[in-house]
Each structure stands twice: as structure tokens, then as C-alpha cells.
Amino acid sequence: MKKWIALAALLGVFSMVAAGCGSDEETSSSSAAAPAETEAPAETEAPAETEAPAEESEYKQCAAGETDGDLNFYNWTEYMDPDLITAFQDEFGVTVTEDFYPSNEEMVAKVQQGNSGYDMVVPSDYMVSILIEEELIQPVQEAAVPNKGNVDALFADPPYDPGAVYSSAYQWGTTGIGIDIGVTGPDIPHTWGLLFDADLAEQYGLAGKISLLDDPRETMGAALKYLGYSLNSTSESELAEAEAIIKDAVGRVAAFDSDQYSELVVAGETIVGHGYSGNFLWDFEEGESEYDYFVPDEGGTVWVDNMAVLSDAPHPCTAFAFMNFLLDAENGAQLTNYNWYASPNGAALPYIDQEVLDNPIIYPPDQSKLEYIADTGDFEINFTDALTRARS
Amino acid sequence: MNKGTALSTAEPKGASRWALRLHSLLIYLFFYAPIAVLVVFSFNDAQLVGDWKGFSLDWYEAFFDNENIQESIWISVKVCIASTIISVVLGTMAALSLERFRWWGQKAFDAVLYLPIIIPDVTMAVMMLAFFNETADLINLIPGVDLSSGLEKLVLSHVAFNISFVSVVVRARLANLDATMEEAASDLYANRWQTFRRVTLPQIMPGIIGGALLAITLSLDDVVVSSFVASVGGTPISVYVFGLARKGVSPLINAVSVVMLSASMLLILGSLAFQRATQFAREDS
Amino acid sequence: MKKLLEKKSSSAGLEQQAVKAKARQGFFVGLPSIIYLLIFFLIPLGYVIAYSFATRSRTGRTELRDWNLDAYVRLGEEVVQAVAWRSLWIAVLTTVICLLLAYPLAFYISTRRPVIRNLLLIGIMIPFWSNFLIRTYAWRVLLSSDGLFTRIVEELGLGEGRILFTQPAVILGLVYGYLPFMVLPLYAAIERIDWSLVEGARDLYASGWKAFRRVVWPLSRPGVIAGSILVFVPSFGAYVTPAILGGNKQSLMGSYIVDQFMDARNGPLGSSLSVLVLGVMLIGTLIYFRQGGRNL
Numbered sequence: 013m014k015k016w017i018a019l020a021a022l023l024g025v026f027s028m029v030a031a032g033c034g035s036d037e038e039t040s041s042s043s044a045a046a047p048a049e050t051e052a053p054a055e056t057e058a059p060a061e062t063e064a065p066a067e068e069s070e071y072k073q074c075a076a077g078e079t080d081g082d083l084n085f086y087n088w089t090e091y092m093d094p095d096l097i098t099a100f101q102d103e104f105g106v107t108v109t110e111d112f113y114p115s116n117e118e119m120v121a122k123v124q125q126g127n128s129g130y131d132m133v134v135p136s137d138y139m140v141s142i143l144i145e146e147e148l149i150q151p152v153q154e155a156a157v158p159n160k161g162n163v164d165a166l167f168a169d170p171p172y173d174p175g176a177v178y179s180s181a182y183q184w185g186t187t188g189i190g191i192d193i194g195v196t197g198p199d200i201p202h203t204w205g206l207l208f209d210a211d212l213a214e215q216y217g218l219a220g221k222i223s224l225l226d227d228p229r230e231t232m233g234a235a236l237k238y239l240g241y242s243l244n245s246t247s248e249s250e251l252a253e254a255e256a257i258i259k260d261a262v263g264r265v266a267a268f269d270s271d272q273y274s275e276l277v278v279a280g281e282t283i284v285g286h287g288y289s290g291n292f293l294w295d296f297e298e299g300e301s302e303y304d305y306f307v308p309d310e311g312g313t314v315w316v317d318n319m320a321v322l323s324d325a326p327h328p329c330t331a332f333a334f335m336n337f338l339l340d341a342e343n344g345a346q347l348t349n350y351n352w353y354a355s356p357n358g359a360a361l362p363y364i365d366q367e368v369l370d371n372p373i374i375y376p377p378d379q380s381k382l383e384y385i386a387d388t389g390d391f392e393i394n395f396t397d398a399l400t401r402a403r404s
Numbered sequence: 405m406n407k408g409t410a411l412s413t414a415e416p417k418g419a420s421r422w423a424l425r426l427h428s429l430l431i432y433l434f435f436y437a438p439i440a441v442l443v444v445f446s447f448n449d450a451q452l453v454g455d456w457k458g459f460s461l462d463w464y465e466a467f468f469d470n471e472n473i474q475e476s477i478w479i480s481v482k483v484c485i486a487s488t489i490i491s492v493v494l495g496t497m498a499a500l501s502l503e504r505f506r507w508w509g510q511k512a513f514d515a516v517l518y519l520p521i522i523i524p525d526v527t528m529a530v531m532m533l534a535f536f537n538e539t540a541d542l543i544n545l546i547p548g549v550d551l552s553s554g555l556e557k558l559v560l561s562h563v564a565f566n567i568s569f570v571s572v573v574v575r576a577r578l579a580n581l582d583a584t585m586e587e588a589a590s591d592l593y594a595n596r597w598q599t600f601r602r603v604t605l606p607q608i609m610p611g612i613i614g615g616a617l618l619a620i621t622l623s624l625d626d627v628v629v630s631s632f633v634a635s636v637g638g639t640p641i642s643v644y645v646f647g648l649a650r651k652g653v654s655p656l657i658n659a660v661s662v663v664m665l666s667a668s669m670l671l672i673l674g675s676l677a678f679q680r681a682t683q684f685a686r687e688d689s
Numbered sequence: 690m691k692k693l694l695e696k697k698s699s700s701a702g703l704e705q706q707a708v709k710a711k712a713r714q715g716f717f718v719g720l721p722s723i724i725y726l727l728i729f730f731l732i733p734l735g736y737v738i739a740y741s742f743a744t745r746s747r748t749g750r751t752e753l754r755d756w757n758l759d760a761y762v763r764l765g766e767e768v769v770q771a772v773a774w775r776s777l778w779i780a781v782l783t784t785v786i787c788l789l790l791a792y793p794l795a796f797y798i799s800t801r802r803p804v805i806r807n808l809l810l811i812g813i814m815i816p817f818w819s820n821f822l823i824r825t826y827a828w829r830v831l832l833s834s835d836g837l838f839t840r841i842v843e844e845l846g847l848g849e850g851r852i853l854f855t856q857p858a859v860i861l862g863l864v865y866g867y868l869p870f871m872v873l874p875l876y877a878a879i880e881r882i883d884w885s886l887v888e889g890a891r892d893l894y895a896s897g898w899k900a901f902r903r904v905v906w907p908l909s910r911p912g913v914i915a916g917s918i919l920v921f922v923p924s925f926g927a928y929v930t931p932a933i934l935g936g937n938k939q940s941l942m943g944s945y946i947v948d949q950f951m952d953a954r955n956g957p958l959g960s961s962l963s964v965l966v967l968g969v970m971l972i973g974t975l976i977y978f979r980q981g982g983r984n985l
Contacts, residue, residue, distance in 0.1 A: 090648065110472070111634070111639050112644065113647070115951060120749075121632070121951070121954075127544070128636070129553070145747075146748050226937050228948070228952050228953070262938055266854045267854050267936025268937040280835075281833055294451075295452065387748070389747040390745075395953070396948050397768070399948075427794065427797070428797040431790060432812060434865065436816060437831060438816070438827035438831060439824070439827070441830050493721075494721050497719065505716075507712035507713070513719055517726065522967075523922075524922060524925060524926025530963055531737045532729075534736040560729055563729070567725065567726065576877060596714065642821070642822070669815060
């Protein structure tokens, strides 16, 4: 009998599934084995401007300072000053539930089917464009967020969200190289070659003392930059060259690690690590050697994490009130003084500690060589494949 | 229960006896080496684990100040208790059904019951995520069920893998028991339920407790499935720690771990005492 | 029903009815678990299988349309096979090492007095009541350049002591993580052995080793098989341990699947890989059933 029940249920599932199928006007282009390289990253940005005004009416309109219930905030781990949460709760008389995610992809996996229950998320740049295209986030209601004007002009029109219609920058930083200059000496070339070049590894004794991020876009991106290409390259031949670079380097790499790279440097397990600015800075404080962090001369990644309100947020007004609260000059400064990532909030500058502002790791003096990671659509799987192949 | 005096003959003599003892000692050292590390470094006066800078209780203080962590622990405890109770009841019933009855379709049920054990947790995690993503709307239609709070999803998925583990342990115990006692009881005009409660249940209690301990362990220690299904206000401590560790392993995590370890040791010792008490009670009667 | 049971010896027809009634009862006792596993295990499994034939949208959503076999075609690629074989090798190695370490220990435990036996068993469980991730990070501390493990190995003159970020470190982490799953079923099997048989065998063969091989080993085989499955399965799918202790320099099945879902957001390939893994596990279990093992 059981077998029949199982069969019936499975059939039920598939009919359900079939009913839920989207329109099939668009035939699949994602033949996984040989993905087309037609999609340029720029295309992902197109829908943003056209859809924004039309859809505004779909969403519940909020007034400045209006709240409509308790806030469910989905944020990166240890990225928010708990005092700011307390202050917001006291000021608006609502409760904030903060949950944490370790990566953009995990966050999207949770919210992409709707009904996640979360009001506000903090996606990074390329993920903002995906969320916009998937219509998962709603336009920022300027009326409810008067402090949006505090955002620095640099972040007012980002490529992943033209006009910053759907998102508002939260914090930003760079991806680069952290190095123990107590071991190598201070005169080191500022190049990705420290991670990839055999001769440099020999010269500075880096073999077996290198860590790379375990992140297809960042790691392949670093190799692409080293080769002089864009880190958003969708050329298969350029990616193949980058793959060869990584493959050659694997023998000298201690670990592919996206979490502990800075601790490994400080603990002396590695000498040079590929990672994010803020994390290196935190851990360098703990070490006994001399350290440096820089974005190599070939250029590197700049990333911006952004506040965005989900389309199906149960409490959008509270979410916008919270967004406005964090965009306040003093609150924005408090956030940066807490987590040591750079603030995109121009009005906050006077309130940020001088030592933070003067730190070239937090606020890199030359920002011209920095590039955003953009969503490459179907080409995205090629980055993962390339990194997997390089490691096998 | 069939050893008695024959026990002594089982142990090898001479050198191999000492080799066996040394081997066992070394394995226990192996089991406890990382535990020692995490206890010691929970008292470390530094931001990072691994580099001893002096004794400090700061991290325990930080633990008691951190409401997020305590909230997460409570979520884990709630999920653990709920999923253990449900899976112990369902798993025990499944074990009885398979071991004490013969019915059509039993083989298929038996096979399905093994699947959650042999499925890698990554696959299980993906399955549950896909399932909750696709059916959330349907499930929410059931009165009284609200999946948007993450607790239910965690409990539902923990039960899904724990039923199997509990039933396996209980079955092992049932298979070892002579069914004659139960038959005698039912001949004495006890109905099935009475037979179960008065005869079967006391006898399989060690199996049920074993299964419950396993379920508790698997529920508390699960990171992979939980991190995929957790949602609003439902981050269990294992997932919270996973996120925290990504930002750097601070002795805070160790302190959390030591507190949890101590609490669960108290619990396990308590249940051991309970088990011994029931054992004595049975031997007396 | 009670009446039926009471009269069960009265006539053959009634007895048959009683058997039927008992069968029905057995089904109803199992029914709650059947329904539960159906809804919360088999249907979810159905979704993963459906996903493996579905299509990745440009934005990385798995869309249930344009059903295709692309994700299965990709399983034939060299990379996937290299990853699968490497994972298989590591899982087998972990299982064998666990068996070699656990057997003498299980034997030792089951020959103790009951009180000591319980203490020893709980002693195995306790480390697992801390957090899996934290234990693994603690191993990282032990295995690092100036970690205790490294220093002991070097003091003993066993050569290069630092094994962190190498395959041996991955194996060590996996063995540590799954050894209890081998010890417990082995213990359960060995504890059940009737030692008078062993005594008889000893008298017969006069050699402890022979008595072990001819009597103890065959009797403990269900435990060996059960333990091997319980260790093999999670080792094959492991991804946290290889990342933390091995530095993720060699792609393994577990991390490959996670990469598909979490980096490439390629649900179809991740799902077809999951189906592949489940297939491997099913074959393993079938072998187990063929071997006659019943209880894990």
C-alpha cells in the first residue's frame, strides 16, 4: 500500500510542479556544457531604470518615520553595532530580530521564493542587480528615507543599481593582499604576482605560505586582473588563461580560505593572504609582526554592501525607517567606527574617528583601479568550473 | 546479558592485553585533545584562538552579555527538545511496526527508513531547502502552521533525519528481546497497549534512551541542514557559530562551546543516572 | 480486535483473521512515520530529482521548465569524475582507518564491567556534545606549525610534523569526526557475542588469533558493516573538514555540490550531483543488505 501512496504523492508533486511552470517563451540558453558568452554584465543593469517608476505603486507607501511592526533584519555576521539596534528599538518602539548569513548566495537562496519573512537584507553589489532582475527588492521610497541624500555622490549612481533606485549603500571595502612584511621586508612589489608568480614566491620564501579566497569570482578575478583583464571578463580564452595561472599556483598555496585568511597570516601559518580589507585590519591589531594590506597595482575588487527592502517585506515601513536611521550622519559614523569598514555616508565623515579616516586600508587613497564584480548571468557557472578544474 | 564468568576469557593475555589497553588510552587521548584545546583557549586573553596570551574570563563575560548567542542557544534547545520528542515517538513506533508485525509493504517502508541515514547531509539540506521554498505557500494553508518562523522548519527537518536513527537503535534493542514475554502478557488478557506499556516499553527503554541521546546529538550538532533551512528569528547556535567562525575564531566561540559542553554533560550524566535507576528497578522486580 | 486475539487458537479461520488484524495493526503503528517520511523526506527528494532535469535561469534561479538532461551529461566530464574518484578514495581510506582503530577499542570496551563500560561509552559521546565546527577548528590549532600535535611528531623524530592543509590532515579530521559511528555499532555487535562460544573455540584451536578469526570476527560482522556505512556516507559527502583542515586545495564531492548551489547557483548540476551521490550510497547499502546485515 505504501508504495502506491508514495507513487501517488510523487505524481502529485510533479503535477504541482508542472502547474507552477513559468512561461516557456524563452528557450534555455544555459546548455551547461558550453554556455554562450553573449551576456555582457552591462545588460543586467538595463531593467533597473525602466521598471522602477512603473512598479512603485505596487508597494505599500510609507511616510518618513512611519513604522508598521517589528523588523526582521537579515544581515552579514558581526556587521552591525548592537548599540545601534538598541537605539533604533528605543526610538521607534519596535523590536528588531537580526539573523545572519555568511554569503550573498545563502541569503538569496533563502529569500528567492518569497515569504522569507525578512524585511531588509544587505546584498553586495552584483547581488543587488540579480535581486532587481528577479524583482525581489522594492524601490527605496525617498519620502520615507529623507537621509538618502547623505549618501556620497560616488555611491549615488552605482553600475549595479543605476540611480541607486532599489538600494542604499551600507558599507564598502576592497579585496586585496594582506602580507606579513616582518618576514618579507617592507619593499615588496604591489602585485598579484605575490600570489601567483613562482619567481616572486621563491624570492620572498612564500611557497606553501599563501592563501587564496575560496570564491570563484574573487579568485578567478584576481588572476584575471594579474593578466591585465577585467575581472568581469566573459571571454572563455581569458578565463582559461586565468585558470592556468591558478592551477600553476595551487602547489604553492597553503589553503583556499574565505574565512580565516587574516588569522592565518597573523598566526604565521601563511605569509601572504588574499582577502577583504576590514578583516585584515581587525586581525593585524593582534599580531606581533609588521603587516601591510594593499590592492595590487594591476587593480582589484571594490565591493559595496547595500541595504535593500524585500518586495514581500511584511513590515516595509519599519524597514525604510531603519534604513533612514542608519543613513543618519552620526549613526553611519558609529557603524564605521564599530566595524572598520568604510562608510559611503558623506554626511557621516565629520563624525568618523580620525584614525579610521587616515587609515589607507579603510579609505584607499587611489580608487581609480578598483572594479566592481558584476553578475555575468549564464557565464557565472564558468567561474566556478574554472576554479574547480584548477584545483583537481 | 550473556557474559557472566566467560567475560574474563574474552580479554587477551599478556602483551596483547597491554597493547589493547594502550590503544584504547591513545584513542581517548585523540578524542579529547581538541576538547582540551577548546577549553584552554576559552580562557585566552586574546582576540584569536591559538596564541596564548594569559588567563582571562572576559570571553565568558562576553558570552553572558551577548543576547544573540543566548537567543540562538535557546532556539537550539527548543528545536532539539521538540525534534527529539517527536522523533523518539515516531521512531519507536516505526521500530515496533517493523520488528513486531508482518504486513504488506513493510520491506518498502524499511528501505525508505534507511534513506535518511545513508543520504549525505549536503543532499538532505538541499532537499529540505527546495521543499520548503516550493511548498511554503501550501504548508502555510494548514491551520496553526506558520513556516515563516524558522523554528518549525528546523524541527520538521531534524525529525526527518532523526526518526531513522531512533528507529534503528530501538530496533536493535527489540531484536535482542525475546517476544515470549509479550506473548505471555497478551495471553493473560492484556490488550496491545497494556502489553506495550507494562512489558515492552520498560524492556526497550535503554534503546529509546540511546536513540534519544543520538537524536539530541544530531540535532545540536547539525550545521549543514540547519543553515539551509533556518529563517526569521530561527538561527540555531550551530549556524550562528558557523557564521561567527567565518569572521574569525575568537575565544568567544570556545566559551560558547564550553558552556554548551558542560550543560550537555550534566544532562547526559543525569540521563545515565536515570538509566541506571530504571535498570535497577527492572533487576529488582 | 482484542476479542480476536483472545480467541486466536479457537479455529484456523479465526487465526487467519487474527493474522490479518495484526498486520493491519502493524501498518497503523508504522503509519505516522510513513506519512511523515513521505511528506518531509520523499517529496523533498522528488524536488531534488526534478531540479536535476530543470534549467538554470540567467539569474541563477532553478526554473522548472525546459526539462533536459544537461546536468546529467555533465556528470561524464573529466572534472566530475576526478572529484568523484578522489572523494571515493578518501571515504574508503577513512572507513578502513576507522575500522582498524575502532575494532580493538570496541573489543576493549565490551570486555569491561558494565559500570566502566557505560562510562567509556559516554566518554566517546561527550566530545560530540560540543560543536562540530569548533572541534574542527581546535584541530587546526593542534596541527598548525607550533601546535601540540606538530611538536610531538617532530620531538619523536617522525619527520615533517606540520600536516595542516594536506590530505593526511583531511583524513585525520574525518576519522576524528566519524570514529564514534564505527565504535558504537561495533560495540553493540561485539557485546552481544556469547563468550562461551569463544571459550570453546579457544579450547579447539588453542590460538587466540584463530579463535578471533573463526568466531569473533564473523559474529561481529553486522557491526562492521553497519559502522562502515555510517562512516563512509558522511566521509563521502564531507565538505567542512576538507575546507578547514585541507585548505580546499583538492575539490571533493561535498564541496563541489555546495559550490554548485552556493557559488555558481547552478541548481540543476548540484541536484544531479546529489542524485549521483545518493546512487552511490544506495549501491553501497544494497551490498550491505546482500551481506545479510539487518540492524545498523
